[in-house]
Amino acid sequence: xxxxxxxxxxxxxxxxxxxxxxxxxxxxxxxxxxxxxxxxxxxxxxxxxxxxxxxxxxxxxxxxxxxxxxxxxxxxxxxxxxxxxxxxxxxxxxxxxxxxxxxxxxxxxxxxxxxxxxxxxxxxxxxxxxxxxxxxxxxxxxxxxxxxxxxxxxxxxxxxxxxxxxxxxxxxxxxxxxxxxxxxxxxxxxxxxxxxxxxxxxxxxxxxxxxxxxxxxxxxxxxxxxxxxxxxxxxxxxxxxxxxxxxxxxxxxxxxxx
Amino acid sequence: xxxxxxxxxxxxxxxxxxxxxxxxxxxxxxxxxxxxxxxxxxxxxxxxxxxxxxxxxxxxxxxxxxxxxxxxxxxxxxxxxxxxxxxxxxxxxxxxxxxxxxxxxxxxxxxxxxxxxxxxxxxxxxxxxxxxxxxxxxxxxxxxxxxxxxxxxxxxxxxxxxxxxxxxxxxxxxxxxxxxxxxxxxxxxxxxxxxxxxxxxxxxxxxxxxxxxxxxxxxxxxxxxxxxxxxxxxxxxxxxxxxxxxxxxxxxxxxxxxxxxxxxxxxxxxxxxxxxxxxxxxxxxxxxxxxxxxxxxxxxxxxxxxxxxxxxxxxxxxxxxxxxxxxxxxxxxxxxxxxxxxxxxxxxxxxxxxxxxxxxxxxxxxxxxxxxxxxxxxxxxxxxxxxxxxxxxxxxxxxxxxxxxxxxxxxxxxxxxxxxxxxxxxxxxxxxxxxxxxxxxxxxxxx
Numbered sequence: 088x089x090x091x092x093x094x095x096x097x098x099x100x101x102x103x104x105x106x107x108x109x110x111x112x113x114x115x116x117x118x119x120x121x122x123x124x125x126x127x128x129x130x131x132x133x134x135x136x137x138x139x140x141x142x143x144x145x146x147x148x149x150x151x152x153x154x155x156x157x158x159x160x161x162x163x164x165x166x167x168x169x170x171x172x173x174x175x176x177x178x179x180x181x182x183x184x185x186x187x188x189x190x191x192x193x194x195x196x197x198x199x200x201x202x203x204x205x206x207x208x209x210x211x212x213x214x215x216x217x218x219x220x221x222x223x224x225x226x227x228x229x230x231x232x233x234x235x236x237x238x239x240x241x242x243x244x245x246x247x248x249x250x251x252x253x254x255x256x257x258x259x260x261x262x263x264x265x266x267x268x269x270x271x272x273x274x275x276x277x278x279x280x281x282x283x284x285x286x287x288x289x290x291x292x293x294x295x296x297x298x299x300x301x302x303x304x305x306x307x308x309x310x311x312x313x314x315x316x317x318x319x320x321x322x323x324x325x326x327x328x329x330x331x332x333x334x335x336x337x338x339x340x341x342x343x344x345x
Numbered sequence: 346x347x348x349x350x351x352x353x354x355x356x357x358x359x360x361x362x363x364x365x366x367x368x369x370x371x372x373x374x375x376x377x378x379x380x381x382x383x384x385x386x387x388x389x390x391x392x393x394x395x396x397x398x399x400x401x402x403x404x405x406x407x408x409x410x411x412x413x414x415x416x417x418x419x420x421x422x423x424x425x426x427x428x429x430x431x432x433x434x435x436x437x438x439x440x441x442x443x444x445x446x447x448x449x450x451x452x453x454x455x456x457x458x459x460x461x462x463x464x465x466x467x468x469x470x471x472x473x474x475x476x477x478x479x480x481x482x483x484x485x486x487x488x489x490x491x492x493x494x495x496x497x498x499x500x501x502x503x504x505x506x507x508x509x510x511x512x513x514x515x516x517x518x519x520x521x522x523x524x525x526x527x528x529x530x531x532x533x534x535x536x537x538x539x540x541x542x543x544x545x546x547x548x549x550x551x552x553x554x555x556x557x558x559x560x561x562x563x564x565x566x567x568x569x570x571x572x573x574x575x576x577x578x579x580x581x582x583x584x585x586x587x588x589x590x591x592x593x594x595x596x597x598x599x600x601x602x603x604x605x606x607x608x609x610x611x612x613x614x615x616x617x618x619x620x621x622x623x624x625x626x627x628x629x630x631x632x633x634x635x636x637x638x639x640x641x642x643x644x645x646x647x648x649x650x651x652x653x654x655x656x657x658x659x660x661x662x663x664x665x666x667x668x669x670x671x672x673x674x675x676x677x678x679x680x681x682x683x684x685x686x687x688x689x690x691x692x693x694x695x696x697x698x699x700x701x702x703x704x705x706x707x708x709x710x711x712x713x714x715x716x717x718x719x720x721x722x723x724x725x726x727x728x729x730x731x732x733x734x735x736x737x738x739x740x741x742x743x744x745x746x747x748x749x750x751x752x753x754x755x756x757x758x759x760x761x762x763x764x765x766x767x768x769x770x771x772x773x774x775x776x777x778x779x780x781x782x783x784x785x786x787x788x789x790x791x792x
Contacts, residue, residue, distance in 0.1 A: 221763030
């Protein structure tokens with residue numbers, strides 16, 4: 088039984104305004120993600136599993152929520168698995184990135200989302216009020232759902248996430264378009280605490296989001312000297328995701344083609 | 346008897362006054378630490394006069410680290426743990442006692458604000474430290490650190506290291522690396538000496554680079570509370586990473602928002618709260634009431650279940666008139682005493698479930714008498730029958746048995762605001778048992 092790296096890389100027809108991050112323009116650079124992770128998997132005796140088709144039409148369920156079908160998908164494809172790491176399609180690992188599966192303690196693992204706390208706290212407060220009856224989560228443990236590690240023991244947890252989506256679908260879609268404060272991420276943060284899921288927080292170096300804010304996204308690729316998994320999000324002036332493409336291509340060539 | 350100490354760094358160097366936009370910000374920060382120290386029986390020890398007067402060779406940041414133990418020993422302070430605090434930090438009035446969380450280890454917080462700066466600083470000092478393979482994930486900020494006597498030796502060796510290499514360090518600091526003063530060398534020194542560092546406390550205890558974190562904002566989408574996020578969620582606010590000459594302006598802005606809380610005569614500092622007496626409301630609950638009803642002097646309030654009057658006094662602050670109803674004679678005397686400085690409270694000794702008539706002209710009711718679901722449902726029904734627009738405030742919404750919550754749900758009463766303490770808040774009930782709230786302490790309906 089191997090550990091699995093799971094990526095959702097679905098390209099939808101339509102503009103970014105219509106289909107969000109899965110629009111053709113946005114998904115162009117994701118090829119660097121899948122290629123890099125494939126090589127990392129080869130090096131660490133893991134298997135890469137890429138979801139490139141919708142499980143449900145995105146009109147019924149936004150693509151970002153569909154990752155939580157991962158257990159069904161693996162089993163439907165006859166893939167045996169031990170632990171699973173989900174990574175967003177805008178990430179690239181360093182070739183020397185340690186085998187994170189060995190750090191999990193077999194818990195649900197994530198990395199705290201260091202970024203704009205205006206966005207994070209608004210998102211937490213809004214979902215708290217309208218979906219979780221005022222329940223509050225420890226905001227300093229708020230995670231980016233772009234990098235998660237889990238295993239079979241979390242199957243029931245993921246099932247409950249999907250149930251939560253289907254029960255609250257209309258309100259979730261409304262909230263998403265009204266607040267622009269995330270899709271699955273904040274609700275899943277809440278469910279982790281409400282369902283008392285035992286978790287482990289990994290250091291920032293294992294999902295380095297919002298690197299511009301940390302002054303790491305520099306032309307000398309300083310971030311590659313700092314940590315292990317890079318997420319190319321929250322890049323200012325990123326028209327048509329051209330900068331995402333630029334940075335992911337540059338990183339891939341630097342780390343994986345040299 | 347040994348006591349915990351806040352070693353507060355507040356040296357005002359006139360030479361740099363212009364660069365720092367004056368030193369008023371230090372006076373602001375100091376007030377917050379003095380208040381917090383008094384509250385937690387901690388010695389506030391200001392470090393205001395340098396030991397070495399040559400501040401080029403001995404920057405204050407170096408002096409605080411290398412002389413801290415000497416200064417305390419010379420002053421005859423019988424210290425337990427020492428919390429070394431840079432003068433630019435303010436502590437929130439209700440920040441928990443962090444000394445109780447250290448496990449008696451060297452405690453610090455990771456510095457992840459500007460990793461470009463940190464990387465260059467670590468690399469810049471690497472040769473000096475013989476190419477030591479430094480673990481970057483353990484790099485901490487030296488502006489807020491906690492340690493104790495068992496660390497004296499490593500600090501004394503740090504002093505020796507500096508004194509033996511002053512010229513080299515000054516060159517690295519001012520000419521070669523230009524990334525910080527003692528912070529990176531201290532990081533190297535402690536790591537190389539195998540000091541066990543506790544980096545596990547939440548970073549709400551070291552909220553630096555507030556602008557970089559976008560925490561000067563408030564939730565402009567809900568528009569319920571204009572308190573900036575850093576005040577609402579942070580415990581220690583570090584005004585670093587912003588232009589130094591703007592520090593006084595920014596810290597003064599923060600001070601104007603929070604200063605009342607540090608005044609012992611402030612209403613919330615004179616009242617009893619739920620953490621001390623489970624039958625009243627929490628300080629957070631009262632803060633929320635004061636904020637939400639800050640402009641409600643045209644409204645009249647009815648309180649059923651006044652208990653000992655701590656919430657009553659808050660309502661008296663907000664509303665035109667408060668009709669306080671309490672069943673117990675003894676409690677009512679407490680209510681009168683608590684509200685003796687105001688004249689807008691009408692006291693009534695009554696069982697509100699017998700021979701009780703709702704006074705006319707009531708706009709707001711604090712429903713805090715019977716706590717069974719049936720009694721609360723009965724209260725909701727009778728108050729809304731009297732006036733369908735009546736604003737209803739409930740305490741104990743988050744208690745584990747959910748009796749209040751169920752009454753509100755059964756009455757199909759929409760919730761306007763969640764207030765008070767959060768899930769996880771604990772207090773001790775009258776029989777000495779600890780109780781934990783499962784969601785927010787209170788709610789307001791019909792607002």
